[in-house]
Amino acid sequence: MKQERAVRTRRALIESAAVVFGQRGYADATLSMISAGAGVSPGALHFHFENKAAVGAAVETAAARRLRAAARTVYAERTSALQALTGSTQALARLLAYDVVARTGLQLAREPAYASESALLGEWHAYVHRLLTEAREEGALVPGLSGHSVAASVVAATFGFAVLGRDDPQWLSPRTVAGFWRVVMPCLARPALLPGLDASSADSGC
Numbered sequence: 001m002k003q004e005r006a007v008r009t010r011r012a013l014i015e016s017a018a019v020v021f022g023q024r025g026y027a028d029a030t031l032s033m034i035s036a037g038a039g040v041s042p043g044a045l046h047f048h049f050e051n052k053a054a055v056g057a058a059v060e061t062a063a064a065r066r067l068r069a070a071a072r073t074v075y076a077e078r079t080s081a082l083q084a085l086t087g088s089t090q091a092l093a094r095l096l097a098y099d100v101v102a103r104t105g106l107q108l109a110r111e112p113a114y115a116s117e118s119a120l121l122g123e124w125h126a127y128v129h130r131l132l133t134e135a136r137e138e139g140a141l142v143p144g145l146s147g148h149s150v151a152a153s154v155v156a157a158t159f160g161f162a163v164l165g166r167d168d169p170q171w172l173s174p175r176t177v178a179g180f181w182r183v184v185m186p187c188l189a190r191p192a193l194l195p196g197l198d199a200s201s202a203d204s205g206c
Helices: 002-024 031-038 042-048 052-076 081-098 100-108 120-137 147-165 174-188 191-196
Strands: none
Touching: 002 031, 002 042, 002 052, 002 100, 031 042, 031 052, 052 081, 052 100, 052 120, 081 100, 081 120, 081 147, 081 174, 100 147, 120 147, 147 174, 174 191
């Protein structure tokens, strides 16, 4: 029972920290704000976390876990590499729109006052490049495309949506992401494959 309570308290502190960091920024956030948001005493917070940097690291770790899980789910249920690519961007956008921990975890990586150790941007780039490589092996890509250039463009666009979505959730809507793919996909996929690609949802249906 005590262990379960400790797990719940730690989870509540991470959720509260994500809200506080997201609203106030890392520099202006305080441990007292975080403990108050979680409904626990400052002493309870210090039992779990040594300092604010440790809280930030916990938010980043939790965010990474959720983002990786979303990508794994789509990849495991893929029908093709290109469908997994569109589905993964939709899953990423939905998670960032509705999950404050995932959203703040990415935000922390860009905070000048916070020494981020996150490799999420690099991981996402590698994942996108992997899917494009698989799409090429499936014979789905237009000949002559540079996988590195396309991967960089997709990563820049999706993280641009994440930044813009902080102030306007419409940037993370399924419609916006689908619109991006309807413009870009004809430049990537062989024409015969376009009718079978669904830009509006992930293979997983999540």
